[in-house]
Amino acid sequence: MTDKTPTISDSPDEDWSFELSEYLKFDNDQWPDDDPESFVSDHVLMNTNEVVDNFGGSGSQVEGSSSRELINAQVEEQRVAFKTKSEVEILNDGYRWRKYGKKTVKNSPYPRNYYRCSADRCPVKKRVERDRVDPRYVITTYEGKHTHLVPNNLGN
DNA sequence: CGGCTTTGACCCGCGC
């Protein structure tokens, strides 16, 4: 551990000054609009720990639903949510995003931002929202897969 | 000048 992180650039000027606290994976289930707050403060947080702890394998097993369909959906859709500790929501993940909408969430005093990949044909979408229970935390949800290489012309 | 941000309006699905 004496060397620096090989994955992340050692550029001190980068926006990587954030801490990846927790991250979660979404299969096919969506956030219940009826009570997303309960989902976040109960399901997500708890499941997140389990997923993180058991990541690398099928840690969290699916309920009695069609697990196969769920797995298939996650492979095709790839919906992943990251919970990041940062003051800014503009985290540098290596891709260029173009903001295409802002919406206020009813269960959150903070607005939700919608980003889309600036690439020509990237169907990837990104949703950035601030945690309502922890304003210093930012929840970034990625949707889709990148069909192009990562543009390194961002922070460089 | 180009790319991107911003905000409002519009649209869609669902519930009552």
Place this chain on the structure above:
DNA sequence: GCGCGGGTCAAAGCCG
């Protein structure tokens, strides 16, 4: 049928 909530698009303006 209408209202609510959420999501997306589009025109305008701004910044580098």
